[in-house]
Amino acid sequence: MTEAANTPAKGTAPVDGPDDAFCDPTVKLRGPGVGSRRFFLFGASIAATAYAAWLMTDVLGADQLTIMEMVVVAFFTINFAWISLSFFTGIVGLVLRGLKLDAITLKRLKPIARKGRLRSKNVVVIPVYNEDPNRVFAGLRASYESLAATGELDAFHFFVLSDTRDPDIWIAEEMAWAKACADLNARGKIFFRRRAENTERKSGNLKEFCETYAANYDHMIVFDADSVMSGEAMVNMAYLMENNPDAGIIQSPPQPTGRQTLFARILQFISRVHGPTMSAGLSFWCMGSSNYWGHNAIIRTKAFIECCGLPVLSGKPPMGGHILSHDFVEAAFMRKAGWRCWLIPQLEGSWEELPPNLIDFAIRDRRWCQGNMQHARLMVAPGFKPLSRLHFFMGVMSFVSSPLWLLLLLSSTIATLQNTQLTYSFFPGQFTMFPQWPVDRSFEMLVLLVFTIGMLVLPKIISILMVCLGRDRKQYGGVMVLASGLLETLYSALQAPIMMMLHSQFVFSVLTGNQVGWDAQERDDAGVPFKAALKTHRTIIVLGLIWGAIAVFVDTAFFWWLSPILAGLVLSPWLTHYSSSLAIGQAARRMKLFVTPEEYDSPDELRALERINAESGDEDVKDGLLRLIEDPYANALHSALLPVRKPDARTAIEIGIIYEKLARLGVESLTRDEKLLILSWPVKPLDQIMAGRDHVAVDGPKPAS
C-alpha cells in the first residue's frame, strides 16, 4: 500500500494518525518553542525599528520636525522594519550555523540516515515553456543518473510537462525525450506530454497534470527548467514526506550555479556564502509555515490536488485574473487546509540557474513583480494563516520596498532643500533674553548611519568571515573569499540603486495596469552590449544627473551623502555591460574570486550536466517541421505523441491550404501559427506534399518519405 492512502480527508487538518507509529522518529519535523521563536524575532525587529525611528526623529527633530521631515521618518521606519526582520533572521541563521544546530529541532545537525527503502511512488515533474530542450533534458538526465546511483530509481518517474508554443522547440523536445528514454533505457520511467492549450501558464500546466496522471503518485518533486537535484536529495525528500504524514510541501534551498558571467558568479558566490544563513534563519521562525518557492520542492500529491486549485481573482490583470506567482498561494492554501510546509536548509544537492546579466535578471523580476503584487489582494483574504499573510506581505515588500526607499530619498532631498531655505531663529516664539542655540546632532546621525548600514550588511559580513575562518574556505577560493566578499559588497551597493529604480518602475507599471508576457528565461551566458545597456538605463542616468545637480545646489554635504546612490545610477550602463561579461567572469574565476564549492569540486550531478550539455550542444533546435517531413522516425514519434482526434471540416481546409503553400514556397514561407497548426496533426511526408495531396491523415499516419 502506498502512503497516499493515509493522508487526511479532504478539507480537514491533518493530524498524526496511527501511521505515526511506523514513522522514523529521527526525521520527525518537530521543534520546541515555535511561539517563543517568533516572539523573539518579531519582538527584536520591532524593538530595533522603534529605536531607529526614535533616533531618526531625534536627529531630524532637534530643531522641530517639519512636515516633510515627518514624511521622511515615516518612510524610514517602514524601510527599517523591513531591514530589521531580515537582519534578525540572518543573526539567528548565523547562530544556528555557528553552533551547527538544526534550525527545526535545535539539535545537533546530522545527515539524514534512512532506515529501509522508500515505500512511496514519486514523480519528478518538469513544466517547460519554450525552453532549450537540450538543457532541460540534460538536467533531467543528470538527476536521473544520480537517482539511479542511489538504488531507489524504482520509486521515481520523471515527467516533462510541455507547454511549448514554438514549433521547432516542440519537435526538439519530442526527439530529446525519445533519446533520453533510449540512452538511459528508461522507457516507462520518463514520460512526456504537450498541452494543446496553455491556459493559466505554469499553474495550469501542473493542474492539468494533477487531473490526469498525478494520482498515480504519492509525491511530486517539482523542477524548474534549469533545476538539477542529486539522487540523495530527492530520496531524502521522499523519505521525509513518508515519515511526516502531515507535511504538504518540503522545500529544499536551491543553490544557484552553472553560470560564468561576472554578474551571475557574484550572485552565485553570495548565495552560496550567505544563502544558508538566511535559509536557516527563515526555517527557524517559519517552522511548519514555511513558504514554497515553486521548484526544487516535494509536494504531497493528494493534498495538492485537494486544496491547491487556484482561484481566479476578480477584475482584470495585472491585479486580477489568473494568479501568476502561484507558489506562495499554493503554500498558503496548503496551510489553510492544515498541511505543514517545511524549508529544510540542510537539504543539499539542489541547484538552479540564474539569469546571466542584470537586464535578464530585471526581466525576470518584472514578471515576478506582477505576480507578487497580486498577493497584496490575498494578504487580506479571509481564512489564510497569519504567517501565510506575512509571506504574501514579504513578497509584496520585496518589490514595494524599492519605491518606498526612493520616496525616502526624495523626501530627504526635499526636506534638506527646505531646511537650506530657512534662516535659523535664535529667539523663536516669545520675547526672551536667552537665545535657542542650534543643536548639533552629528554624533546621533553617525550612530544612525552605522546602525542602519550594520543592519544591512552585518549578517552578510559575518557569513563571509565564517566561511573564511571555516575548514572549507579552500572551496570558496581560500583567503580570496575576503576579497570576493568586499567586491560583492561594493557591487551590490552600486547595483542597489539601479534595482531600486527598476523595481519602482515595475511597481508603478503594474499599478497602472500594464502587463508583461510570458517568456522563457535566458539560460545562456549572454552578455549585454554597451549600447543596449545605455538604452535600457538612459532614464536612470538622466535622473541620477539631475538629482546630483540638485543635491550639489542644495548642500554639498548632502551630495556626498547621496553619492553612493548617484554613482550607482550614473554608472549603471557600465556596471550592466561589464558585469555581463563572460571573459571578466572567467578571469575572476582564475583569480579565485567568487569561487563556490560547486566550481571548486563539482558534484557528480553538475559534472554530468556539463558532460551531457557538451554532448548535446550541437543538436539542432531549428527546422522542426522540415525534420518531420524528412525523417521517418521523427515523423512517427510526433504522430504517436499527438492526441487521437479528427480535424473539423474548416480546420482540414486550412491545413490543406498551408500544405499547398508549403509545397509551392517552402518551409520558410510558413508563419509560426501555420507551423503549429499543421504540427497539431500527423505530418505529411515530402513526397505527399510535393504531390499536392490535400487531405489530412485522420485514421492512421501517412507514410514518411
Next chain:
Amino acid sequence: MTDMTVAKQGFTYAAFESAAMTRLIEDTARAWLRSFGVTAPQASQRMINALRDALAEDSIAANDRASMQDILDQAAHDAIASWLVQVTGEHDCHGSSRFSMLRCAFLSANRDGIWSEHFLDTKRDHRDLGMALSVQMMLPTPSLVACEMPRQTLERRAS
C-alpha cells in the same frame, strides 16, 4: 503485368491495371516502405502485392474515400497493422497512436536493416522481431487517472 504472383491471385484485375495505376501502387508502396526504413526488394514486392490484393478484392469501401491514393494508403496501413498484430501478438495495432509507436519501435530496431526482409512476411517466425519491438516500444504517458482539482475560493474555510 508486373508479377506472376499477382497474375495468379488477381488476373482479372491485373490484366486491366493501367500504367498510371501501376505507378501509383509502386509509389505508394515505396513511400510506406520508406516510412518504415525498409529497403528490401522482397518487402517491396510484398507491399505491392498487398495493395493489389486489396484493390482486387475490393475490400475497401471506396464510396467514402476521396481518391484512389486514400484507398491505397488505407490498404497499406491495414496490411502493415495486420502484420504487426501477428508480430507483437497484440490486437490494438490499427489505432493511430499505437501504430505510430510501433513504427517508431520498428525504425529503432531496424536501424541496421536487419529486419527489413521480415517486413510484411506473414510466413516467418517473428518471435525475435516481436522481442526487439517490445524493447524499443516507447510509452509517452502512464495510465490515466482522471480526477478533479477543485478551484479554491478566497473564503474563510478551505473548500
